[in-house]
Amino acid sequence: MDREYEKVAAPKKGRSRQGTQGKPGRTLALILIAMVALTGGMFASGHNTPRLGIDLAGGTSITLRAVPEKGQESAVNETNMNTAVDIMERRVNGLGVSEAEVQTQGSDNIIVNIPKGTDSKQAREQVGTTAKLYFRPVLATEVSGAAASPSPSPSASGSPSASPSDKPTEKDKATPSGSATPSAGATSQGRALTDALKADPTPSGSASASAKASTSPSASASPSPSGTPSDDTAKLQAAYAALDCTKEAQRAKAGDGVKANEPTLACGQNSQKQWQKYILGPAEVDGTDVDKAEAVFDTQSSAGWKVTMNFTDKGSDKFAAITGKLAKNQSPQNQFAIVLDGDVVSDPYVNQALTGGSAEISGSFTQDEAKNLANVLSYGALPLSFKEDSVTTVNAALGGEQLRAGLIAGAIGLALVVIYLVVYYRGLSLIAVASLLVSAALTYVIMSLLGPTIKFALNLPAVCGAIVAIGITADSFIVYFERVRDEIREGRTLRPAVERAWPRARRTILVSDFVSFLAAAVLFVVTVGKVQGFAFTLGLTTVLDVVVVFFFTKPLLTLLARTKFFANGHPWSGLDPKRLGAKPPLRRTRRPSAAVDPKEA
Amino acid sequence: MSKLGNLGARLHRGEVGYDFVGNRKIWYGISILITITAIVGLAVRGLNMGIEFQGGAAFTTSKTSVSVSQARSYAEEASGHDAVVQKLGTGGLRIQVAGVDTDKADQIAEKLADDMNVEASSINAELVGPSWGEQVANKAWTGLGIFMVLVVIYLAIAFEWRMALAALVALIHDITITVGIYALVGFEVTPGTVIGLLTILGYSLYDTVVVFDSLKEQTKDLTKQTRWTYSDVANRSINSTLVRSINTTVVALLPVAGLLFIGGGVLGAGMLNDISLSLFVGLAAGAYSSIFIATPLVADLKEREPQMRSLKKRVLAKRQAAAQGDVAEGAEPVETSYDAEPEDATPAVVGPRGQRSQPAARGRGRGRPSGKRR
Numbered sequence: 005m006d007r008e009y010e011k012v013a014a015p016k017k018g019r020s021r022q023g024t025q026g027k028p029g030r031t032l033a034l035i036l037i038a039m040v041a042l043t044g045g046m047f048a049s050g051h052n053t054p055r056l057g058i059d060l061a062g063g064t065s066i067t068l069r070a071v072p073e074k075g076q077e078s079a080v081n082e083t084n085m086n087t088a089v090d091i092m093e094r095r096v097n098g099l100g101v102s103e104a105e106v107q108t109q110g111s112d113n114i115i116v117n118i119p120k121g122t123d124s125k126q127a128r129e130q131v132g133t134t135a136k137l138y139f140r141p142v143l144a145t146e147v148s149g150a151a152a153s154p155s156p157s158p159s160a161s162g163s164p165s166a167s168p169s170d171k172p173t174e175k176d177k178a179t180p181s182g183s184a185t186p187s188a189g190a191t192s193q194g195r196a197l198t199d200a201l202k203a204d205p206t207p208s209g210s211a212s213a214s215a216k217a218s219t220s221p222s223a224s225a226s227p228s229p230s231g232t233p234s235d236d237t238a239k240l241q242a243a244y245a246a247l248d249c250t251k252e253a254q255r256a257k258a259g260d261g262v263k264a265n266e267p268t269l270a271c272g273q274n275s276q277k278q279w280q281k282y283i284l285g286p287a288e289v290d291g292t293d294v295d296k297a298e299a300v301f302d303t304q305s306s307a308g309w310k311v312t313m314n315f316t317d318k319g320s321d322k323f324a325a326i327t328g329k330l331a332k333n334q335s336p337q338n339q340f341a342i343v344l345d346g347d348v349v350s351d352p353y354v355n356q357a358l359t360g361g362s363a364e365i366s367g368s369f370t371q372d373e374a375k376n377l378a379n380v381l382s383y384g385a386l387p388l389s390f391k392e393d394s395v396t397t398v399n400a401a402l403g404g405e406q407l408r409a410g411l412i413a414g415a416i417g418l419a420l421v422v423i424y425l426v427v428y429y430r431g432l433s434l435i436a437v438a439s440l441l442v443s444a445a446l447t448y449v450i451m452s453l454l455g456p457t458i459k460f461a462l463n464l465p466a467v468c469g470a471i472v473a474i475g476i477t478a479d480s481f482i483v484y485f486e487r488v489r490d491e492i493r494e495g496r497t498l499r500p501a502v503e504r505a506w507p508r509a510r511r512t513i514l515v516s517d518f519v520s521f522l523a524a525a526v527l528f529v530v531t532v533g534k535v536q537g538f539a540f541t542l543g544l545t546t547v548l549d550v551v552v553v554f555f556f557t558k559p560l561l562t563l564l565a566r567t568k569f570f571a572n573g574h575p576w577s578g579l580d581p582k583r584l585g586a587k588p589p590l591r592r593t594r595r596p597s598a599a600v601d602p603k604e605a
Numbered sequence: 606m607s608k609l610g611n612l613g614a615r616l617h618r619g620e621v622g623y624d625f626v627g628n629r630k631i632w633y634g635i636s637i638l639i640t641i642t643a644i645v646g647l648a649v650r651g652l653n654m655g656i657e658f659q660g661g662a663a664f665t666t667s668k669t670s671v672s673v674s675q676a677r678s679y680a681e682e683a684s685g686h687d688a689v690v691q692k693l694g695t696g697g698l699r700i701q702v703a704g705v706d707t708d709k710a711d712q713i714a715e716k717l718a719d720d721m722n723v724e725a726s727s728i729n730a731e732l733v734g735p736s737w738g739e740q741v742a743n744k745a746w747t748g749l750g751i752f753m754v755l756v757v758i759y760l761a762i763a764f765e766w767r768m769a770l771a772a773l774v775a776l777i778h779d780i781t782i783t784v785g786i787y788a789l790v791g792f793e794v795t796p797g798t799v800i801g802l803l804t805i806l807g808y809s810l811y812d813t814v815v816v817f818d819s820l821k822e823q824t825k826d827l828t829k830q831t832r833w834t835y836s837d838v839a840n841r842s843i844n845s846t847l848v849r850s851i852n853t854t855v856v857a858l859l860p861v862a863g864l865l866f867i868g869g870g871v872l873g874a875g876m877l878n879d880i881s882l883s884l885f886v887g888l889a890a891g892a893y894s895s896i897f898i899a900t901p902l903v904a905d906l907k908e909r910e911p912q913m914r915s916l917k918k919r920v921l922a923k924r925q926a927a928a929q930g931d932v933a934e935g936a937e938p939v940e941t942s943y944d945a946e947p948e949d950a951t952p953a954v955v956g957p958r959g960q961r962s963q964p965a966a967r968g969r970g971r972g973r974p975s976g977k978r979r
Contacts, residue, residue, distance in 0.1 A: 069734075069740075110740075113740075391734065393733070393736060393740075394731070394734060396731045397729055399667075399727050401667055402667060410867075410877060412867050413863045413864045413866070414863070416863035417860025419863075421856055424855060424859060465797070465800055465880070468877060472884065474860045475856050475858075475860055476808075478856045479852075479857065482852045490845075511818065512814075512818045515814050516818075519756060519759070519807060520810075523752055523806050523810070526748050526751050529748075530747050530748035530751060531741070535745060535748075538880075
């Protein structure tokens with residue numbers, strides 16, 4: 005008892021026992037500084053509002069499920085899913101969509117979110133179909149750009165003259181590989197496709213190769229300006245001349261809707277990050293012919309990173325045919341382009357027929373470049389197809405309506421809680437409402453900041469989570485206030501009551517918040533889709549609740565307990581001992597003991 | 606404030622109180638009855654699963670002049686399946702068609718837009734393949750299972766296994782009741798419902814944990830005195846946290862009520878409505894179970910411990926002796942267990958209480974660390 009009152013008499017002494025009660029002003033300042041810093045960070049980052057999910061902002065959200073081919077159930081793994089995500093991202097963003105986002109969810113789902121203002125139907129077609137990966141012979145190519153566009157129209161002979169200037173230094177090169185690599189060392193700057201001499205070319209393979217070689221040059225639009233170019237060829241030539249690959253819109257359109265067996269136009273970036281345009285012949289090998297592709301680091305010949313490919317039986321035949329044909333040609337027609345969804349991702353040149361079912365592309369790759377190329381190549385070989393599991397289209401107007409409804413619901417909920425608190429706790433509700441506001445502000449700022457950092461998007465379930473969290477947050481104050489009131493009922497004055505109530509309230513708050521957080525965490529980890537957004541908000545607000553109670557509510561109450569209004573138990577303070585029914589110690593002895601004492605004796 | 610505040614004060618002092626533990630059999634009975642009803646309802650009527658779980662399409666239009674019956678006939682014509690049409694608070698319509706796959710749903714959307722004379726892009730479409738809903742539901746069940754295991758482990762460590770068990774029973778009780786009500790009333794089950802249900806998990810336990818926390822504190826050193834049995838103290842814990850429980854429930858229900866009002870009244874249907882409805886039902890069940898089921902259950906389990914049994918014997922013997930003494934003296938009526946106040950020898954009242962002769966209570970008070978108190 006003595007110690008208790010000493011503390012009141014000398015508030016500055018002996019406070020270091022418990023951190024938060026020691027310097028309430030400092031703790032308050034700390035959290036306010038943190039808030040200002042976070043808010044400043046929000047404004048500095050330029051993301052002043054939380055990113056809105058598709059259901060609130062409008063747009064299309066597609067959930068795809070990976071379906072493995074029969075007998076290859078293990079194909080649904082992280083690597084393959086990530087490859088698929090990469091490819092889909094390319095495609096969706098190739099539509100000229102800004103901010104489309106593709107991500108994996110759970111073990112076998114991919115979520116594609118396409119914001120409003122995009123042709124959602126086209127987007128769905130894009131993500132729904134399997135990737136189109138082709139190996140096409142290069143007929144003509146040149147660096148594309150504003151300066152390069154006025155090229156003489158029908159004479160494709162002009163283009164080879166443009167390209168050789170940079171070709172020797174930056175072109176990929178295809179060469180035979182295997183233990184005896186004749187040219188690997190020789191071409192240190194070029195990228196080479198080499199033949200792994202593992203399997204012997206089958207006789208039938210070479211036969212078909214020659215057959216094809218004889219037919220395809222005539223079928224493909226020959227770039228030679230002489231003779232009488234057919235209508236199609238002339239059109240292609242004209243389009244090629246007009247094509248400016250530095251413009252995104254044109255890039256997206258180039259080669260759109262062209263069948264695999266027709267020549268086409270395409271764009272691609274060379275190793276110097278310049279856009280290059282191409283006329284490509286009909287596809288000779290497609291992605292499904294690739295059995296496996298991976299990036300490997302060549303330790304033996306110091307060639308650095310390279311990509312190895314293995315073809316299926318059918319693929320190796322076709323590949324042998326095209327390389328055999330290309331090797332006879334002059335640059336750039338000795339190159340083949342690896343075309344993914346209309347984009348040239350690589351254009352190695354070939355200097356001999358590559359038979360044997362496997363090959364490698366080497367050159368001055370960085371690790372990332374090699375991996376990307378391998379990813380692209382393996383996508384054609386992914387034994388996965390994707391099925392639309394759910395498609396949600398929300399137009400912007402309805403999305404806005406839902407957002408508004410959610411906000412109104414939140415405002416109503418908050419108002420009801422505030423009214424209840426004011427009626428029940430009177431002056432104390434000031435602290436509760438201030439704490440709720442701090443909590444709300446922190447939630448808002450953190451959500452805004454999480455948008456760009458972890459791609460957090462506020463969707464309707466998340467709004468619900470935040471509204472439900474008002475209750476959890478308010479409950480912490482209730483636990484604490486009730487404790488303080490109990491202490492006052494015991495006959496204590498406010499200041500010791502506030503300090504004595506805290507350790508117990510703190511424990512209760514921590515235990516119960518932990519359970520709530522546990523629920524949110526489990527939900528977040530285990531579930532998918534909408535449930536996850538909800539769980540995330542709930543977890544976030546639970547953590548913030550603890551922060552606010554510890555660093556704001558408690559110090560604020562300690563400070564206010566020093567004011568006359570609260571300390572003297574003003575009827576409107578919510579801590580009036582009389583209203584709380586506190587018994588002065590003297591009265592206490594009479595009432596219960598009269599009843600109890602005889603029994604106890 | 607005053608009424609509830611005074612009630613709080615009287616509850617705190619033990620002037621009023623309800624014998625939750627003593628009357629537990631009644632509440633167990635009621636709960637068992639409700640649970641059986643819920644299970645029977647579930648078995649007989651089953652749940653009304655939304656299109657998210659069985660696969661299908663839901664279209665939402667903005668304000669339109671097309672009537673509900675007209676829209677239904679359009680939808681049925683376009684899809685060849687039964688359609689459910691609701692009018693929304695916004696003046697729009699919500700049209701649900703079950704059992705169509707995502708490809709077909711596209712055509713339906715176009716046809717609907719054509720029939721209703723609105724632009725196809727102004728119709729919100731939600732197309733769900735049947736396996737997706739199954740997956741969402743399965744993952745939710747998995748989450749539920751993992752969460753229950755973790756919570757039982759945590760409560761067993763933080764409190765004790767009896768409390769963990771009681772909390773688990775209360776939790777299952779809440780979920781069963783909520784699901785049962787959904788089956789009986791025929792509310793549609795959507796992912797929103799599942800979200801609401803999963804939130805109840807946290808909330809119901811949150812409530813229970815607060816009561817248990819108080820119980821744990823009050824029953825410390827219980828065996829060192831002979832005035833109260835475990836059940837008495839458990840009862841007091843419930844009563845003294847009653848005001849908080851009521852406040853918490855009210856404060857939790859108010860925002861949910863706001864959601865329900867907006868979700869149901871203004872939007873008509875959808876995610877907000879689904880979540881808040883299941884929350885509303887579940888929260889009410891949760892508050893009930895933490896007070897009427899969980900704590901009495903702990904008391905029941907606890908009283909089986911030999912230690913507690915002997916304590917009870919001692920307490921009862923002592924009370925009987927006291928009662929006989931009373932009769933002999935012709936003084937006081939027999940006191941019921943719950944209307945006695947918690948007698949703690951706290952510093953603030955040490956002086957006055959010194960006048961009393963309460964060996965047992967003082968002995969217990971001394972055994973307590975001064976900083977800890979319910």
